[in-house]
Amino acid sequence: MAVTKRKVSGGSRSMERFKHTANLLTVVQTCRRQGRSVIEFFEQAIKAMVHSDVQAPSLIS
Numbered sequence: 001m002a003v004t005k006r007k008v009s010g011g012s013r014s015m016e017r018f019k020h021t022a023n024l025l026t027v028v029q030t031c032r033r034q035g036r037s038v039i040e041f042f043e044q045a046i047k048a049m050v051h052s053d054v055q056a057p058s059l060i061s
Contacts, residue, residue, distance in 0.1 A: 027042075027059065031059070034059075041057050044056070044057040
């Protein structure tokens with residue numbers, strides 16, 4: 001799935017972008033395997049970045 005998404009989107013033109021894409025796809029796949037909402041995970045992560053009193057979500061179950 002990750003390879004298909006990368007090819008459809010035009011690939012990664014830099015190693016940094018490749019790493020960011022790989023990290024995001026890893027988070028998505030992990031959430032799906034854990035039966036968690038990907039959208040809710042990213043929502044919690046963004047809230048934790050913006051507000052220092054909000055705890056960041058963890059992928060470790």
